[in-house]
Amino acid sequence: MEKKMKVMGFIGSPRKKGNTAWIVNKILEGAKEEGAETKVWAFNDLDIKPCQGCLGCHNGDGGCVICDDMQKLYEELKDVDALVLGSPVYMGQMSAQAKIFVDRLSATNHPRFYPQFKERAAIKMILVFDQGNPDSSLFQTYYDYMKKMFQMLEFDVKDVVVVNGMRNGPAHERKDLHTSMKGIGLSLVSEKILR
């Protein structure tokens, strides 16, 4: 039997029923419809401490030495095919919850830990930011920077999705988003990527 593509979503908002959760889940819904196996994690439900800069990940063979829920995510990430990382914009950047995860990913760069993971270039990534401000270009420099940062880590960044105008109403009430977010998930799996 053909192996299903494993798509993992990450929610960077503390609001369980907020915009980010809805958007990430809608993308995953599209991916699942196209045949992928999907799973979603909300950072706020997990105990993930900020990187301590101890370089424990560089000094041993076992990767990050902090014993918290990030260890579960390292295991999950070992055979992931695609990541959907969603965050609300907080003060012009990703949320603290999302940033802590991104910093902790740095442990996977170490040459003795890295081989336990799939080749980065084979891991597709969709970055999703949702913001209150209606001007989607307002934080473009930051979005471009984040894309570049993940590309430097050699992830295959397929798209940076910006959902703006969230102060005018919740994402689920925006009919256009039902189709477009699901479409992003479908395309991620079918490789008809993207804009």
Ligand SMILES: Cc1cc2nc3c(=O)[nH]c(=O)nc-3n(C[C@H](O)[C@H](O)[C@H](O)COP(=O)(O)O)c2cc1C
């Ligand atoms: C602490 C905080 C800071 C925010 N900062 C910004 C901002 O700088 N620019 C912006 O456009 N929206 C900002 N917002 C609005 C959120 O990005 C927006 O409402 C988002 O969709 C919330 O996502 P959620 O429902 O998943 O929590 C901020 C919201 C909060 C709570």
